[in-house]
Amino acid sequence: MDVILKGKYIVKCKIKAVTGLHIGEGNNSLEIGGIDNAVVKDAEGKPYIPGSSLKGKMRSLMEFAEGKVKDELLVVTKGERDGTSGIHIHICGDEDCVVCGLFGRNHGKHKLKNGEERDFTDAVLPTRLIVRDAKLIKKSITDKMKENLDLEWTEVKFENNIDRITSKANPRQSERVPAGAEFEAEFVVNRLKVDGEDDGDLYIKKLIQAMRLLEDDYLGGQGTRGNGKVQFVDIKIFYKDRDAYFTQKQPQVIAEAAALKNLQF
Amino acid sequence: MSKTYEVEVLTPLVIGSQDKLQSFEFIKEGDFLRVINFDKLFEMSISKEGLIDTITHALETNPRGFRLDDVVKKYAIDVDKCTRYKIKLDGVRSLPNEVVSFVKSAGRAYIPGASLKGAVRSFLTKALKSTLLKQYENALSSAYEKKIKAIDQRRNGVSPQEVDDAAEVNIFFQSYFSPFKFLQISDTEFVLYENMSGYEIKVLNICDNKVKWYNRRGNFDDPQCGLSIVAEGINPLTKLKGIIKVGDGFVLGNEATGGLKDKFVNIASYKNCIEFLAEVINSATEKYISSEIEFYSKYKLTQIVAEYRKLIGILKGLAPNQFLIQLGFSTGYYSKTVGMFFEKESFAKLKVVDNNSKIYPELFPKTRRVVFKSGNISTIPGWVKVTIGEEMLKDF
Numbered sequence: 001m002d003v004i005l006k007g008k009y010i011v012k013c014k015i016k017a018v019t020g021l022h023i024g025e026g027n028n029s030l031e032i033g034g035i036d037n038a039v040v041k042d043a044e045g046k047p048y049i050p051g052s053s054l055k056g057k058m059r060s061l062m063e064f065a066e067g068k069v070k071d072e073l074l075v076v077t078k079g080e081r082d083g084t085s086g087i088h089i090h091i092c093g094d095e096d097c098v099v100c101g102l103f104g105r106n107h108g109k110h111k112l113k114n115g116e117e118r119d120f121t122d123a124v125l126p127t128r129l130i131v132r133d134a135k136l137i138k139k140s141i142t143d144k145m146k147e148n149l150d151l152e153w154t155e156v157k158f159e160n161n162i163d164r165i166t167s168k169a170n171p172r173q174s175e176r177v178p179a180g181a182e183f184e185a186e187f188v189v190n191r192l193k194v195d196g197e198d199d200g201d202l203y204i205k206k207l208i209q210a211m212r213l214l215e216d217d218y219l220g221g222q223g224t225r226g227n228g229k230v231q232f233v234d235i236k237i238f239y240k241d242r243d244a245y246f247t248q249k250q251p252q253v254i255a256e257a258a259a260l261k262n263l264q265f
Numbered sequence: 266m267s268k269t270y271e272v273e274v275l276t277p278l279v280i281g282s283q284d285k286l287q288s289f290e291f292i293k294e295g296d297f298l299r300v301i302n303f304d305k306l307f308e309m310s311i312s313k314e315g316l317i318d319t320i321t322h323a324l325e326t327n328p329r330g331f332r333l334d335d336v337v338k339k340y341a342i343d344v345d346k347c348t349r350y351k352i353k354l355d356g357v358r359s360l361p362n363e364v365v366s367f368v369k370s371a372g373r374a375y376i377p378g379a380s381l382k383g384a385v386r387s388f389l390t391k392a393l394k395s396t397l398l399k400q401y402e403n404a405l406s407s408a409y410e411k412k413i414k415a416i417d418q419r420r421n422g423v424s425p426q427e428v429d430d431a432a433e434v435n436i437f438f439q440s441y442f443s444p445f446k447f448l449q450i451s452d453t454e455f456v457l458y459e460n461m462s463g464y465e466i467k468v469l470n471i472c473d474n475k476v477k478w479y480n481r482r483g484n485f486d487d488p489q490c491g492l493s494i495v496a497e498g499i500n501p502l503t504k505l506k507g508i509i510k511v512g513d514g515f516v517l518g519n520e521a522t523g524g525l526k527d528k529f530v531n532i533a534s535y536k537n538c539i540e541f542l543a544e545v546i547n548s549a550t551e552k553y554i555s556s557e558i559e560f561y562s563k564y565k566l567t568q569i570v571a572e573y574r575k576l577i578g579i580l581k582g583l584a585p586n587q588f589l590i591q592l593g594f595s596t597g598y599y600s601k602t603v604g605m606f607f608e609k610e611s612f613a614k615l616k617v618v619d620n621n622s623k624i625y626p627e628l629f630p631k632t633r634r635v636v637f638k639s640g641n642i643s644t645i646p647g648w649v650k651v652t653i654g655e656e657m658l659k660d661f
Contacts (some may be wrong), residue, residue: 017379019452020370056308117395141371148349148372158283159379164390165405166425166619167601171283176623178371179452194451216267216510218449226452229508 004193007241009204010251015049015134015219016082020157020176020231023220033172037174041136047154047177049185049219051131055223059103063090066099066215075118088113093123094095095194097178102189102203102210103201120171123250128203130188131195140182142216149178157226185232188250204237215260232260268539270509270652272453274378275576276648277355277464277498278585279594280380285505286364286497289324292334292344296354298364298463305347313340323410329362330404353463356638357495364463365496365594373455374497376505381651382450385542385594386553387601391549393436395529401430401603402611409429409614415616425619438594447512448542452461453505460503463593466595466646467491469566471631476564489640496594498646509653539653546588547580553591554580557645560633568642569635576648586653589639595634596647597607604630 025040035149041050063069068090078087091105100120101208104127109119141153155178160169189204211232218228238251257263276452292299310316325330349372353359367374390401408428415422428622437443437646469478477484478491484492499505516538518524526535529545554573561569580589589599599605607615614624625631636643 017273019404090394145371147305149367157370157377159377160383161426162383163426163429163599164387164602165408165428165604166622167598167604168425168616168619171428173283179375179455181370198306216508218451222379224446224449226450227380229451 001125002193002195006191006193006198006244007132007239007244008193009189009254011185011189011204011235012238013185013232013235014137015054015183016140016231017179017181017183018231019175020155021047021049021179021181021220021228021230022157022174022176022222023047023049023229024088024174026230026253036172039175039177041057042133046136046138047124047181048136049134051133053220054115054185055103055129055131057217058207058214059089059099059180061217062099062206062210064208066097068092068097068099072112072116074113076113087105091120093098093118093120094237098202098206099253101125102206104129105126120196125192125194126190128190128192128199129207130190132186132188133145134183134185137182137184138175140180141178142180145178151175155179159222161191168233174222181234190256205265208260210261211260227246235260235263237265267449267508267510267634270450270507271652271654272284272381272505272507273650273652274499274503274505275579275589275650276501276502276572276644276650277462277646278376278592278649279466279496279498279646280368280376280463280592282366282368283596284366286366289328289329289331289333291361291364292337292353293354294334295347295486297351298354298360299344301344301351301353302347302349306342309347310342310375313342315339316342320407337489348555350458353462354496355464355500356640356643357463357465357493358489358637358640359465359493360495361493364651365494367456367461367497367499370452372559374458374461374499375455376453376499376507378450378452378507380513380592381507381590382445382448384590385448385450385546386445387572388546388549388590389542390436390603391527391605393603393608394528394544396604397436397528398606400435401429402607404429404432405611405614406605406619406660408618411617421597423618425621428618436524436528438520439595442526444518444522446516446522447515449508449510451508453507456499456503458498461497463495464498464646465638466494466496466634467637469633469635470495470563471628476566488637488642494595494634511653513538516541526611536585543586543588543653544582546590547583550589550591551577551580553599558601566635566642569645572644579650583650584652588651590649590651591645593647596645597633598630600647633656 023040025038039047073092074088075091077089085230090099092100105120105124107121107124109117112195125263154175157176158173160171161170174176189207191199215231219230224255235252238253238257240251255265279651290301290303408423412423468478470484472484478488480492516524516526554577558570558573612629616624616626636646
C-alpha cells in the first residue's frame with residue numbers, strides 16, 4: 001500500500017461541561033478520607049478529559065451513526081465468561097469504512113461477535129485521528145464556584161437508589177467536575193493519499209460529525225441521568241499542508257466559530 | 266434525537282441535598298433567609314478580636330441558642346460580603362434550627378437528571394400491568410419468608426434496600442440490558458434564587474381515624490403544635506429546561522432488551538416514544554392522584570383535595586408531549602413505590618421485613634407531608650409538569 005501524508009487538519013477548541021462531568025478514574029479501592037467513585041485527575045490533581053475517553057465515545061457514536069453495530073461487524077475486545085456481554089467495537093477490513101479510517105484499526109487476529117476469526121492487518125493504516133488529553137482551564141471554575149465546592153476543583157454528588165417496595169434509600173456518592181468547567185481540547189486529523197486517492201476533507205468532516213453527535217449525547221459516566229452534557233466552543237480549524245513542515249509557511253485557519261452549531265464546515 | 270424538556274413547577278419542589286443548613290449558617294431577616302458563607306465570615310473576621318472565640322464557645326456550649334445575627338451585629342460585620350444567597354421565606358411561621366438544603370452544583374441549585382429519571386421510573390413502574398405489579402408483591406413475600414427464617418436463626422437476613430431487586434431485574438432486566446439505558450435526561454439549567462423560597466412542611470398523621478399533626482412529643486389536633494420542617498424549594502410557575510433523549514429501544518427494544526411496549530395496558534396505539542412515555546406516566550399519575558384524593562377526602566382535608574382536583578384538571582388538559590409527575594423530598598411512600606397496589610396483608614409482611622420503620626398494616630402509610638403557608642394548609646410538595654419540546658434548541 002502506498003501512503004503519503006498530504007497535510008494535517010488541527011481542530012482547537014474548548015469543551016464546556018454544560019452539566020456536571022464524571023469521568024471515573026477506574027480505581028475502586030477506597031482510601032481513608034477519600035471519596036467513592038473519583039474522577040480522573042492529572043499529575044497536578046486537576047481533573048482532565050482523557051483523549052481516550054473522548055475518542056472512544058466519539059468512535060462509539062459514529063459506529064451507531066454509520067450502521068456498523070452488527071454482529072458480523074463487531075470484534076470482541078473484552079469477553080465475559082458467560083458470552084452474553086463483554087465489550088465489542090467495530091473493526092473491519094473495508095478500505096472505505098469511515099469509522100476505521102478515522103479512528104483506526106488494530107493489527108493481528110480478532111474474534112468477531114458472531115464467532116468468526118479475522119485478521120485486518122492488510123487494511124491497517126496510520127490512524128488518522130489523534131485526540132489530545134483536554135486540560136482544565138482553571139479560570140473556568142470561578143472563585144464563586146470554588147467557594148461552594150467540596151474539593152479543590154470538583155464536587156461530590158449524592159444519589160439515592162430507592163427500593164420500590166420498602167422506599168428505603170440506598171445512597172451512593174460520586175465526584176464530578178461542576179457544570180461550567182471548560183477544557184482546552186485539540187484534535188488532529190491526518191490527510192493521507194492512499195494508493196493515489198486523496199482523502200481531501202472527508203475525515204475532518206467526519207470528525208465534525210462525531211463532535212455533533214457527542215453534543216447530543218453525553219461524555220463520561222452517569223450520562224443517562226444528568227451528567228456529561230458537553231458543548232464545543234471557540235472552535236478553530238487549521239490546515240497545514242506537508243510543505244508547511246519544511247518551510248516557514250503558517251497554518252491556515254479554514255473555519256472558525258464560537259460554537260459548533262454555528263460552524264459552517 | 267435529543268429534545269429539550271421543560272419542567273414547570275406546579276407545587277413547591279424540594280430536592281434535598283445531603284447537607285442541612287444549620288442555624289449558625291443562616292440569619293432570618295423578616296421574610297428572608299440569608300445564608301452565610303461561614304468560611305468567608307471567618308476569613309473576614311481574623312482582625313476582629315474575640316469573634317472566633319465567641320462563635321466556637323457558643324457552638325460548643327449552646328449550639329441551639331446560638332444566633333448568628335447577634336454576633337454579626339456585635340462585631341459590625343458586613344454580611345453582604347459573606348452572603349452565599351438570600352431566599353424568601355414563603356409564609357413560614359416557625360423556623361427550626363436546621364433547614365433542608367436544595368441540591369446544588371458549585372452553589373447553584375438545579376434539578377438533577379437523576380431525580381427526574383428516578384421519578385419517571387417510579388411512575389412507569391406504577392403503570393405496569395397487574396401481572397407484573399404482582400411480582401413486587403411476590404418479591405415482598407419472598408423477603409418476608411427469608412426474614413422469618415433469618416429471625417429464627419438470629420440473623421438479619423434481608424436488607425430493606427434490596428427487596429425489589431428480583432422484580433426489578435425480571436421486569437426491567439439487569440442494568441446492562443435495561444431499556445432505561447435508552448432514556449437520557451440531563452440536569453436542568455440552574456435556578457435563580459429569586460425563584461426559590463423556604464417552605465414550611467408539616468407531618469400529618471392519622472391517629473384513631475382522625476387528623477393529627479406530628480411532633481416528637483406526640484400527635485396534636487392543632488397543626489401549629491406540629492413539627493415544622495423548613496426546606497428550600499423551587500417556587501411554583503418556575504420553568505427550567507434540560508435535554509432528554511428517548512431512544513426507540515426504550516419502547517420497542519432491540520436485540521439486547523425487550524423494551525417497554527408490552528408491559529402496560531390501555532396504552533393507545535403506539536405513535537412515538539415521547540408520546541408513549543407521557544401517556545404511561547399520566548396513567549400512573551391519574552391512579553395515584555385519585556387514591557390520594559380518596560385519602561384526603563376521607564379525612565376532610567378540603568384544601569388538599571382542591572389542590573389535587575386542580576392537578577387532575579391540568580392532567581386532563583395536557584398535550585400528548587406533556588406529563589405530570591411528582592418528585593423530590595417529602596412526597597411520601599406511594600409516590601416512590603408500588604405500595605398503592607399492595608393488598609393490606611402485604612403491609613404486615615413489610616412491617617417484618619423493614620422492622621426499623623413504623624408500619625401500621627391496618628393503615629399504611631398513615632402520614633403525609635403537607636406544605637403550610639402562614640399557618641394554613643396550602644398544598645402538597647413536588648408536582649411538576651414536564652413538556653418535551655421540539656428537536657433540541659441549542660440555547661441550553
